[in-house]
Each structure stands twice: as structure tokens, then as C-alpha cells.
Amino acid sequence: MTECVECGADVALHDDLEVGEIVDCTTCGAELEVVDTEPPVLERAPELEEDWGE
Amino acid sequence: MNVGLLYSRIRKDEKLLLSELRERGHDVEKIDVRKQRFNLANAPEAFADLDIVVDRCLATSRSLYATQFCEAYGVPVVNSHETAEICSDKVKNSLALEAAGVPTPNTDVAFTTEAALESIEDFGYPCVLKPVIGSWGRLMAKIDSRDAAEAILEHKATLGHYEHKVFYVQEFVEKPGRDIRVLAVDGEPIAAMARSSDHWLTNAAKGAETEPFELDARAEELVQQASDAVGGGLLGVDLMEAGDDYTIHEVNHTVEFKALDGAVETDVAGTVVDWLERKAAEAETVEVTA
Numbered sequence: 604m605t606e607c608v609e610c611g612a613d614v615a616l617h618d619d620l621e622v623g624e625i626v627d628c629t630t631c632g633a634e635l636e637v638v639d640t641e642p643p644v645l646e647r648a649p650e651l652e653e654d655w656g657e
Numbered sequence: 658m659n660v661g662l663l664y665s666r667i668r669k670d671e672k673l674l675l676s677e678l679r680e681r682g683h684d685v686e687k688i689d690v691r692k693q694r695f696n697l698a699n700a701p702e703a704f705a706d707l708d709i710v711v712d713r714c715l716a717t718s719r720s721l722y723a724t725q726f727c728e729a730y731g732v733p734v735v736n737s738h739e740t741a742e743i744c745s746d747k748v749k750n751s752l753a754l755e756a757a758g759v760p761t762p763n764t765d766v767a768f769t770t771e772a773a774l775e776s777i778e779d780f781g782y783p784c785v786l787k788p789v790i791g792s793w794g795r796l797m798a799k800i801d802s803r804d805a806a807e808a809i810l811e812h813k814a815t816l817g818h819y820e821h822k823v824f825y826v827q828e829f830v831e832k833p834g835r836d837i838r839v840l841a842v843d844g845e846p847i848a849a850m851a852r853s854s855d856h857w858l859t860n861a862a863k864g865a866e867t868e869p870f871e872l873d874a875r876a877e878e879l880v881q882q883a884s885d886a887v888g889g890g891l892l893g894v895d896l897m898e899a900g901d902d903y904t905i906h907e908v909n910h911t912v913e914f915k916a917l918d919g920a921v922e923t924d925v926a927g928t929v930v931d932w933l934e935r936k937a938a939e940a941e942t943v944e945v946t947a
Contacts, residue, residue, distance in 0.1 A: 619672070619676070621667045621671075621672060621675065621687075622667070622687065622689075623664055623665070623666055623667035623671075623687065623689060624666075624667040624672070625666060625667075625668075636666075637667075648666075652716055653790075653791065653795075653818070654716050654717040654718050654790055654791070655715045655716055655717075655792065655793075656715070656717070656791060656792020656793050656795070656911075657792050657793070657893060657909045657910075657911050657912050657913045
């Protein structure tokens with residue numbers, strides 16, 4: 604469990620968390636990027652860019 | 658083996674790969690491309706001692722440059738820069754398929770709104786206007802009338818990045834409410850799924866329903882040809898059923914497979930890692946022989 608940087612609510616995290624993964628804050632809906640796992644640190648995820656995709 | 662994974666976002670696809678690689682005891686170097694500085698002559702530290710690099714960049718621009726740097730540093734990379742170059746651009750993708758004799762929707766490319774409108778009128782309504790760079794079905798337009806065509810072209814010309822002033826106009830293919838995504842390694846299918854939707858766009862990213870699809874011999878043949886046409890690699894080949902044949906509208910080079918993994922019984926990540934192990938072994942053989 605860690606805190607959403609956007610709204611301050613608690614964010615539940617998986618055990619197999621990876622740096623670079625995106626998690627959603629279920630309270631405010633913000634997309635958060637995992638920038639560290641030990642301990643978990645979240646930042647606001649970058650906005651979608653036009654050339655993203657597969 | 659020592660595997661580098663280029664990324665800027667870890668999606669479920671990358672998690673599946675990472676998990677499979679680690680379970681098999683491979684060393685994985687996650688390389689966040691946002692933190693790298695690519696020198697012309699000297700590879701970043703993260704690239705030292707890698708047997709193979711897997712490009713999973715989310716951004717096309719980064720994928721193109723990062724794969725080119727890998728090759729300049731002599732580090733084997735999948736997919737290759739050549740494959741990325743062709744697949745990332747719908748014009749190059751279509752040209753490669755056409756040159757290889759692979760059935761692909763009829764397409765015009767025009768550089769002005771006037772010329773694009775002529776192409777649209779020639780194709781008739783509906784037809785399709787697509788951005789040359791882009792994914793997940795974004796900014797695709799099915800054009801049903803001349804009024805719509807004029808409005809969309811004006812918007813693209815006025816508001817768009819210069820790439821939106823390259824007008825990629827395509828015939829509308831009447832497909833049976835679904836298209837087919839095949840995940841393949843060097844042309845050999847791993848698994849396939851049908852993506853169905855009431856919407857004309859059937860991308861999984863647009864919420865299409867997915868189910869396993871059994872490929873027939875013709876589809877397998879076309880997947881192999883399409884893969885060869887773009888330089889091979891780990892690819893997502895998109896087919897539509899058109900009459901009694903198929904048409905291939907595009908080949909994707911940093912293919913997402915989480916939807917496929919959920920739709921089929923095949924161990925998708927495991928089969929991809931089997932292939933990566935073979936590629937790394939091949940690269941080592943080449944190095945030793947050279």
C-alpha cells in the first residue's frame with residue numbers, strides 16, 4: 604500500500620510490482636508510474652503520446 | 658543468457674516476458690530508454706555483455722533510434738531496425754507487402770488535400786483515411802461522404818503534425834465483423850485470435866472481443882510471406898477475411914500479446930522466450946564464426 608501522489612488516497616499494489624509499470628488510483632483515476640519498488644514509489648505517469656503503440 | 662529489455666512502460670506484455678525469462682534463470686537488464694544517453698561510438702553501460710536486446714519501446718520514435726543504436730554498437734536486437742523502420746510506417750508497410758506479392762488493401766498516398774480528395778472520390782464511399790504513424794486504432798477515419806472527407810482533410814491539414822499531411826487513403830474492406838491477429842516469430846505462427854466488434858475498428862485496444870482462431874494453410878503461407886517482407890522478427894500480423902482469400906492490412910513490430918495470451922491456450926510468453934533463446938544462440942554462433 605502506498606499513497607497516490609494526485610489525491611493522497613491509499614493505492615493497493617501487487618506483489619510482483621515492476622519499475623516502469625502503471626497502476627491506477629481507484630479513488631481519483633490517476634495513472635501512476637512505479638519508479639521504485641523497495642519501497643514502492645509512485646509518480647504521475649506521462650501523458651499518452653501520439654506515436655505510442657505497437 | 659543475458660537479455661536487455663528496452664522499455665519506457667512495463668505493460669502486461671512485458672511482465673509476462675520478464676516473468677518467463679526470470680523463471681528460466683536468464684539475467685534480465687531492464688533498460689528504461691528515457692534514462693539512456695546514446696553516444697555515437699560508445700554504448701551506454703547498460704548494454705555491456707548483453708547477448709540480445711528485446712525492443713519493447715512504447716514510442717515508435719524511440720524504438721527506431723534505439724534499435725539503430727543497438728545495431729551500431731554490435732548488440733543483437735529484436736526486432737531489427739529494418740523491421741521497425743518498415744512496420745512503424747503504414748506507407749512502408751504497405752509497399753513492402755505489395756512488393757512481396759502479399760494481398761493488401763488498395764491504397765493511395767497523397768501529399769495535398771486536393772489530391773487526397775481525388776483518391777477518396779476514386780475509391781468511393783466508404784473508404785478509410787489512416788495516419789501513417791500510429792496505433793491502437795487511433796485517428797482512423799471511415800469516410801462515408803464527400804462532406805466528411807472535406808472536413809477530415811481540412812482538420813488534418815490545419816491541426817496536424819506534418820505527418821498528418823501525408824494522406825494514406827485506403828479502400829474499405831468489407832470484413833465479417835472481425836479481423837485476425839496472428840503472433841508469429843520469423844513467420845512461424847505462435848497463436849492467432851479473431852477480434853470481433855460491431856464497430857468497424859476491431860482493435861483489441863478498442864475493446865473488441867477476442868477468441869482463438871485456427872489458421873488454415875493459406876493464412877499460414879501469407880503470415881510467412883508478410884513476415885519475410887518486413888524483415889522477420891516477433892510480429893503481429895493483421896489479416897482480414899476478404900471473399901475467399903485474406904488481405905493483410907499491416908504488420909506490427911512491437912506487438913502486444915496480452916489479449917492473445919488471454920484468448921488462447923498456447924503459452925505465448927514461453928514460446929516467445931523459446932524463440933529469443935534461439936535468436937541469442939544464433940547471434941553467438943555468428944559472432945564466433947566471424
